[in-house]
Amino acid sequence: MKERLMEEKYCIICYEPIGSSEPVEIPTPSYEPDKLVHQDCFLTKLEELASDATREKMLRYILAYEKNNDINYLRDKSKSGIAGWEAQTIGLPSQKLRPFLNAGLLGITFNSNSSTDYALAGKDLVRDFLEGNVITSRTPVDQELELPDDLFACIISYDDVKDEIKFTLREGKRSHYLMIGPPATAKSLFLMEVGRLSGAYPATGSTVTGPGLTDALLTYQPKILILDELDKVRMDATAVLLSVMESGDVLQTKYRKHGGQKISLSVFAAANRDRGLAPELLSRFDTKLYFHPYSFDDFIGICRGYLSRYENVPGDIAEYIGKQTWHQLDKDVRTARGVARRLRDNTTSDVDRVVAFLCRYRKEFSERA
Numbered sequence: 569m570k571e572r573l574m575e576e577k578y579c580i581i582c583y584e585p586i587g588s589s590e591p592v593e594i595p596t597p598s599y600e601p602d603k604l605v606h607q608d609c610f611l612t613k614l615e616e617l618a619s620d621a622t623r624e625k626m627l628r629y630i631l632a633y634e635k636n637n638d639i640n641y642l643r644d645k646s647k648s649g650i651a652g653w654e655a656q657t658i659g660l661p662s663q664k665l666r667p668f669l670n671a672g673l674l675g676i677t678f679n680s681n682s683s684t685d686y687a688l689a690g691k692d693l694v695r696d697f698l699e700g701n702v703i704t705s706r707t708p709v710d711q712e713l714e715l716p717d718d719l720f721a722c723i724i725s726y727d728d729v730k731d732e733i734k735f736t737l738r739e740g741k742r743s744h745y746l747m748i749g750p751p752a753t754a755k756s757l758f759l760m761e762v763g764r765l766s767g768a769y770p771a772t773g774s775t776v777t778g779p780g781l782t783d784a785l786l787t788y789q790p791k792i793l794i795l796d797e798l799d800k801v802r803m804d805a806t807a808v809l810l811s812v813m814e815s816g817d818v819l820q821t822k823y824r825k826h827g828g829q830k831i832s833l834s835v836f837a838a839a840n841r842d843r844g845l846a847p848e849l850l851s852r853f854d855t856k857l858y859f860h861p862y863s864f865d866d867f868i869g870i871c872r873g874y875l876s877r878y879e880n881v882p883g884d885i886a887e888y889i890g891k892q893t894w895h896q897l898d899k900d901v902r903t904a905r906g907v908a909r910r911l912r913d914n915t916t917s918d919v920d921r922v923v924a925f926l927c928r929y930r931k932e933f934s935e936r937a
């Protein structure tokens with residue numbers, strides 16, 4: 569029994585551990601295990617559903633019904649009596665309750681062949697939410713970040729950038745970084761490293777749309793938002809960014825407007841160019857770092873370090889690949905990596921073979937043909 573109590577509990581909406589936050593309990597029949605959700609996950613679902621006016625009215629109706637009939641799941645769940653209501657008694661068809669059940673706003677307290685009883689989850693929260701008085705935060709926002717010792721160790725050079733970012737993170741300062749530069753200059757590598765920190769949230773796919781980003785910010789309350797390829801972020805997501813980056817406000821909706829849904833967030837973003845970015849978005853990045861193409865010496869040093877560490881090529885051959893790539897192909901670390909991956913043995917003559925092969929099919933040749 570003791571072991572069972574010690575078990576980690578998970579949120580059935582986001583599937584992350586409940587941790588030390590106070591969860592919302594979803595009503596369940598006494599023979600089923602408890603179901604819990606984070607308050608913020610619950611609120612996000614609540615907001616989604618209540619954005620439909622009819623469903624919002626249904627929620628108010630259920631809330632009033634439970635109040636008038638003194639139905640209180642949390643108080644009565646341990647008693648043998650039934651702590652819920654039947655769809656028929658309350659006067660709502662059971663198929664209309666389905667969306668509330670699916671979202672975890674409603675639970676089943678009793679189920680048999682002849683009847684099903686329901687009760688609201690998080691009744692107080694639903695009431696506060698509908699009255700516009702919600703103030704919750706699952707993640708404490710101002711805790712200091714612990715930085716792993718090997719943060720940025722995989723990045724060669726850029727010591728000053730590493731140092732500045734570490735200072736920002738370690739001190740818990742709020743600062744928005746934008747790295748702009750040509751391909752293969754380690755921008756994504758920086759973002760990936762920052763993304764290892766707890767409290768970092770990488771926005772990809774649907775979370776770079778306006779509603780997706782809002783949802784992710786409210787649900788996970790990240791301290792750091794990672795946005796690679798900022799130039800591809802949609803306009804509606806830009807609007808969300810403008811607000812959260814400046815004031816920390818995630819959303820001013822009908823329901824949360826009094827709730828102070830402020831989060832303390834730093835954005836780390838990258839793009840190949842700043843052209844096309846809204847000037848007001850660009851302005852919100854207080855630390856804009858324009859990465860320049862690598863110099864010859866940088867390029868050789870990076871090829872040597874990167875290819876020997878991650879592609880298993882001896883240092884002298886890695887350096888040779890760097891030189892041949894720079895002089896005969898292009899000045900891209902990815903091209904050098906491609907050469908390393910084609911090697912059949914670690915010799916300069918095999919590097920020459922691969923480089924000669926790639927040269928034969930270089931862009932200029934095919935264009936001239």
Ligand SMILES: Nc1ncnc2c1ncn2[C@@H]1O[C@H](COP(=O)(O)OP(=O)(O)OP(=O)(O)O)[C@@H](O)[C@H]1O
Binds near residue numbers: 839
């Ligand atoms: N300074 C560096 N240290 C270590 N690896 C590097 C460095 N620069 C480039 N690389 C390597 O080059 C490849 C491309 O790097 P990365 O993806 O970070 O580039 P990027 O700047 O994001 O490019 P893009 O604009 O095309 O997205 C990676 O495999 C990375 O390991």
Ligand SMILES: [Mg+2]
Binds near residue numbers: 756757838
């Ligand atoms: Mg990149």
